[in-house]
Amino acid sequence: MAVLLAAAVLLVGCSRHKTISRDELRSALTSSISLASEAETFIEYVTNGKATRHYAEGHIGYLADEVGESEEELQGGSPEPGTEGAVQQCRTELNSLHRELAGLPGVLGNRNALGAARERIKTIRDSFERLISSL
Amino acid sequence: MKKILGLTLGIMTALGGFVDLGQIVFTAQAGALFGYKLMWAIVIGTAAIIVYMEMCGRIAVVAKEPVFAVVRTCLGFPLGLTTLIASNLLNLVTCAAELGGIAIVLHLLTGWPERLLLIGSTVALGGIVLIFRFDWIERSFGLSGLLMIVFAVSAAVLHPDWGELARGLLPRFAEPDLKHTLLYGYFAVGIFSAMLMEYEVHFYSSGALEEDWTPKDLAQNFMVASFGCVLGSFLTIGLLALGALVFLPRNIFPELLSTTVLAGAFPFGQKALVLALLGTLACIAGAAVETALSGAYNVCQFFNYGWGKNMRAKSVPVYTATWIGMFVLALVIAVTGIRPLQLVDISIVFGMAIMPFTYYPILRVASDKNMMGKHVNSKFDVILGVVFLVLIIAAAVVAIPLMIATHSGRP
Numbered sequence: 001m002a003v004l005l006a007a008a009v010l011l012v013g014c015s016r017h018k019t020i021s022r023d024e025l026r027s028a029l030t031s032s033i034s035l036a037s038e039a040e041t042f043i044e045y046v047t048n049g050k051a052t053r054h055y056a057e058g059h060i061g062y063l064a065d066e067v068g069e070s071e072e073e074l075q076g077g078s079p080e081p082g083t084e085g086a087v088q089q090c091r092t093e094l095n096s097l098h099r100e101l102a103g104l105p106g107v108l109g110n111r112n113a114l115g116a117a118r119e120r121i122k123t124i125r126d127s128f129e130r131l132i133s134s135l
Numbered sequence: 136m137k138k139i140l141g142l143t144l145g146i147m148t149a150l151g152g153f154v155d156l157g158q159i160v161f162t163a164q165a166g167a168l169f170g171y172k173l174m175w176a177i178v179i180g181t182a183a184i185i186v187y188m189e190m191c192g193r194i195a196v197v198a199k200e201p202v203f204a205v206v207r208t209c210l211g212f213p214l215g216l217t218t219l220i221a222s223n224l225l226n227l228v229t230c231a232a233e234l235g236g237i238a239i240v241l242h243l244l245t246g247w248p249e250r251l252l253l254i255g256s257t258v259a260l261g262g263i264v265l266i267f268r269f270d271w272i273e274r275s276f277g278l279s280g281l282l283m284i285v286f287a288v289s290a291a292v293l294h295p296d297w298g299e300l301a302r303g304l305l306p307r308f309a310e311p312d313l314k315h316t317l318l319y320g321y322f323a324v325g326i327f328s329a330m331l332m333e334y335e336v337h338f339y340s341s342g343a344l345e346e347d348w349t350p351k352d353l354a355q356n357f358m359v360a361s362f363g364c365v366l367g368s369f370l371t372i373g374l375l376a377l378g379a380l381v382f383l384p385r386n387i388f389p390e391l392l393s394t395t396v397l398a399g400a401f402p403f404g405q406k407a408l409v410l411a412l413l414g415t416l417a418c419i420a421g422a423a424v425e426t427a428l429s430g431a432y433n434v435c436q437f438f439n440y441g442w443g444k445n446m447r448a449k450s451v452p453v454y455t456a457t458w459i460g461m462f463v464l465a466l467v468i469a470v471t472g473i474r475p476l477q478l479v480d481i482s483i484v485f486g487m488a489i490m491p492f493t494y495y496p497i498l499r500v501a502s503d504k505n506m507m508g509k510h511v512n513s514k515f516d517v518i519l520g521v522v523f524l525v526l527i528i529a530a531a532v533v534a535i536p537l538m539i540a541t542h543s544g545r546p
Contacts, residue, residue: 027542027546030388031388031390031546034386034387034390038385049404049405050403054245057246058242058246058393062393066390
């Protein structure tokens, strides 16, 4: 049982692969769309004054960590032939999303800045959606 | 009043089992992927845990045997010991995950550093368990966990499609491709497993003995088990509905506790958000206490050492040292920075894999006329018990392959 548990930890924990297959890229893009959509929903929630300051700052931090992990997963592997461009584009967009999230704590009280950030994140999400449909 | 307060054992047991860190996120994910289609898994899981919780409470009352004494008797020493080690490893992993979850919720409430909160909250929980008697522990965590009702209210306010929700009571296997079919199976097994986590029956049967239940309390046993489980199930349905209402239309697959909490307060303002955070905190903390104490109950019941939260700590040294050890080891695991939800993924699936070794002995003893006398299982109880045991075994067989095939449920 201990061996099985250790194997499970490795199985669940190992996120770096040598080659990023098309299926894995699709899964990474699905996850990226989810993260971007979540960021948009969250900004709307904050803009409506529904989140406490501590919650907003904490949740942005967790979201940014999640995006950072997705970035690392893609950095750690080499793309399957024929998907290099899509992987590179996905990395770039994830980096943009990460930067948008990093800037949010400074503009939490500014509705205009939040609105602008939401628009930019929507553009990032659109890019992810175009990428996934191109696969 | 005493009878009403007596319900808190069932409430704490069920909320700690049904609405712990893993189930909160896992169920919302299921709703986000499949809408209401997995409602049936919640209903079957609820029925199964009511049947087995009632049985183990009855065994505790009539035969004065808690679950792990029964496991040792039925499975023999070697297999019983293996089950003990596996169960306590799972309790430890789950406890570590819950401690990590507590730190996350406190961070969202206060903004204080997570690691400091992790250590502080573990010490505070240890202090609470050390100082308070069993009934005060179950009352405080059971009743404060009721704040989770805000999740169900949010789901109702967001106007779920009641017809679609009702249709979810019937299993449907019509996913568009193999990947989605496997995911559907993984989440069905995961929901069922999370509702039957072993520590629920360990804690419940030990609690019945802690509270000195007698055969006169058998009617209350059924009521306590049913009420707690139905309440837990109601909240789980609320979480599934929130996944379907908030996340599914937005293509969000919630992978963070903070995301799921947001859904719990989605239609409301800041006060509801704080309530959702406090309710989550109470349930997760209850689960942490439940797993740590279950670890101690299991060891002492298996090796026949003295145990009991109502006894002086020094008079039951193995029991006291074991639950403190569970908290300390869980803290060490949590401090390493492993993500709590990663731990939960493991505990849910591996909990399923060893589940038959907990539930089979309960069914066997509850059906044994020599041990149970006139309180032995009726034919109806036996049929229900066997049907659910077959489902548990089937789920145990497919749990690990499904986890591997779906990369722990990643869409």
